[in-house]
Amino acid sequence: MARKITGRTHGDPRTADTRAKVKDDYRPSRDEILRYIAENPDRAGKRDIAKAFALRGDDRIWLKDILRDLQDEGVLTKERKGLARVGALPHVTVLDIFDRDADGVLLARPTEHTANGPPPIVSIRLSRSGSGPAPGIGDRVLAKTFPADDTNVAPGGPAYTGRVVKIFEKRTDAVLGIFRILQDGTFRIEPVERRQPELIVDKEFQNGAKNGDLVEVEPARASRFGLPRAKVLNVLGSLTSEKAVSMIAIHAHDIPHIFPADVIAESEAVKPATLDHREDWRDLPLVTIDPADAKDHDDAVFATPDLDEKNPGGVVATVAIADVAAYVRYGTALDREALKRGNSVYFPDRVVPMLPERISNDLCSLREGQDRPALAVRMIFSAEGRKLRHTFHRVMMKSAAKLAYQQAQAAIDGAPDDKTGPILETVLK
Secondary structure (H helix, E strand, O other): OOOOOOOOOOOOOOOHHHHHHOOOOOOOOHHHHHHHHHHOHHHEOHHHHHHHOOOOOHHHHHHHHHHHHHHHOOOEEEEOOEEEEOOOOOOEEEEEEEEEOOOOOEEEEEOOOOOOOOOOOEEEEOOOOOOOOOOOOOOEEEEEEEEOOHHHOOOOOOOEEEEEEEEOOOOOOOEEEEEEEOOOOOEEEEEOOOOOOOEEEOHHHOOOOOOOOEEEEEEOOOOOOOOOEEEEEEEEEOOOOHHHHHHHHHHHOOOOOOOOHHHHHHHHHOOOOOOOOOEEOOOOOOEEEEOOOOOOOOEEEEEEEOOOOOOOOOEEEEEEEEOHHHOOOOOOHHHHHHHHHOOOEEOOOOEEOOOOHHHHHHHOOOOEOOEEEEEEEEEEEOOOOOEEEEEEEEEEEEEOEEEEHHHHHHHHOOOOOOOOHHHHHHHHO
């Protein structure tokens, strides 16, 4: 008798109905055992498995034989806390966050990967409550990993989800160079900065790099003899690609693109702003209008006819910008880092932000439907477009919609979509 286990299990993985129907000779299938081990890495010892499937007596001896067979076949391996799938990520492991997917979800790879094939991709799951560490691209983190539901994994997509436990101090010594394969099959890095020595890369740290690729590497401690070794962190591809050109410019002009640990720590400790000493403008339908691929939204707008009879045909226009000063205090590490950087730097494929992502892409991004502190100016214009007066306000706002330029213009031109249609008359026109 076999049945499918779905979801993360605790204790007996069978449903009450299934348990009631199970006969004394019930034994799980190999696939069920493997699924249980994958979904319960903390309870994957022989006794745990036997207890989960309510196996007793001779059935426990049968289970022991099955588990030994799976180990002999190279499917399972014995670890400190029990059994695990060969090549599977440990339940708690160190990850390097390297990118975001189309939905903005952070993607990571294991820092160490010794199994055959490319390292698995881990989708980083953030806390809904907003508590806990707030990682970003380039972070090295300690995370708990969980196998993704096989039915939802796209080819080449994340095989695991991960929950960040701790963010390690960011690296500050990344080197940019050209990956070379020598005639004897060994690997070398030719640094873009010619004053730096060549680096050796061992095969297990190649990370998919090919001959001639521009790569970002992390040097190891130099040995007393021979060239220092390094590990490939990111493969940037062809020297002519946008990604490669951006990274060369960053390194060539010493643009700071890695935040110091104290700056990250301060950004993680920041608490969301409250309504104290602010006007509540959350019912005002301010909207953000940005490029379609924008990740941070720092200004919002709204305009409405002026109802003052003394200003016929006039307009009341409101512009709100994110209140960065609510989070960045004078003299703090965040303030000093922002002063050093001066501004965010935009490249064709990336943005080097002035402030960590926790601030720039989260707390100071005027996200749709979320409370955000802002500084606003309310301007009164005449029918001829002459500004009559203005007032400044410190407010708490909630963006009514996140729109792209093309999306807003299409709605005004008579082709609204599901998002712009409901606000066309009241907000966009």
